[in-house]
Amino acid sequence: MVIIKTQKEIEILRAGGKRLAFVLDEVAKKVKPGVSTHELDQYALKLIREGGDEPAFLNYQPYGADKPYPASLCTSINDEIVHCIPEKNRILKEGDIISLDLGLKHKGMFTDHAVTVAVGKIDKASEKLLQVTKEALMIGIMEAKGGNHVGDIGNAIEKFLKPFKYGIVREMSGHGVGREIHEDPYIPNYGGRGKGEMLVPGMVIAIEPMVNLGGDAILFEDDYTVKTKDGKRSAHFEHTVLITDSEPEILTII
Numbered sequence: 001m002v003i004i005k006t007q008k009e010i011e012i013l014r015a016g017g018k019r020l021a022f023v024l025d026e027v028a029k030k031v032k033p034g035v036s037t038h039e040l041d042q043y044a045l046k047l048i049r050e051g052g053d054e055p056a057f058l059n060y061q062p063y064g065a066d067k068p069y070p071a072s073l074c075t076s077i078n079d080e081i082v083h084c085i086p087e088k089n090r091i092l093k094e095g096d097i098i099s100l101d102l103g104l105k106h107k108g109m110f111t112d113h114a115v116t117v118a119v120g121k122i123d124k125a126s127e128k129l130l131q132v133t134k135e136a137l138m139i140g141i142m143e144a145k146g147g148n149h150v151g152d153i154g155n156a157i158e159k160f161l162k163p164f165k166y167g168i169v170r171e172m173s174g175h176g177v178g179r180e181i182h183e184d185p186y187i188p189n190y191g192g193r194g195k196g197e198m199l200v201p202g203m204v205i206a207i208e209p210m211v212n213l214g215g216d217a218i219l220f221e222d223d224y225t226v227k228t229k230d231g232k233r234s235a236h237f238e239h240t241v242l243i244t245d246s247e248p249e250i251l252t253i254i
Helices: 007-029 037-050 124-142 150-164
Strands: 073-077 080-082 097-106 109-118 174-176 183-187 204-207 210-212 218-220 226-228 234-236 239-242
Touching: 007 037, 007 097, 007 109, 007 239, 037 073, 037 097, 080 097, 080 210, 080 234, 097 124, 097 234, 109 124, 109 234, 124 150, 124 204, 124 210, 124 234, 124 239, 150 183, 183 204
Parallel strands: none
Antiparallel strands: 073 080, 073 097, 080 226, 097 109, 109 239, 174 183, 174 204, 204 239, 210 234, 218 226
16 A cells, blocks of 8 residues: 655655765765675664664565565675675675665654665776666656656656666566555556556655666575676666655655
């Protein structure tokens, strides 16, 4: 069931979104060769708790998982698409790309945000993948208006990506967010205009293109880690967005 947020909840989400954007921006600044994914996770946790908030992912157990997620941050490197668990022995190397996916609970309300960043200097193909995936997110957000449909978001993202011949991850999607970390509706990064749930002012959704340099096919390596089947790189960007009567409002910005 889609949850329409109250004005009070929206104000809390606005504040929480800014806090999350700050934390993720600071964590992204720490990305460099020689840093472990565990260090990034611990830094994210430290900043969240210093702000008086809670990490949304730590000990969260999604449907189908055998165990709760053991970290605050998802740190997915190169061909890892999403949900990779940070580890002390996962050391970033020059030329890697890493998706940083983080959720925050502020006064009982959840926001969700992700960026993919370069580790030092990266190759041109990876640079283009990051740029295009980030643009695809903004293209999708522009369709997130009251009166439009979920399919309008996915259709815009899919049409934008088609000329680049990138793979679109189809098994996972964006989602509603707010009172829970994952709510209805399901928001795929492909689809038809006018299809799916109608977008209504007061809805809060997370839009998150996951785009592969190669094909669409993916592998579920364990309860959490998802990788590209062909071993090629993947990028992931995400914002929490408020649906209004006019232009969409991005909540996860400083």
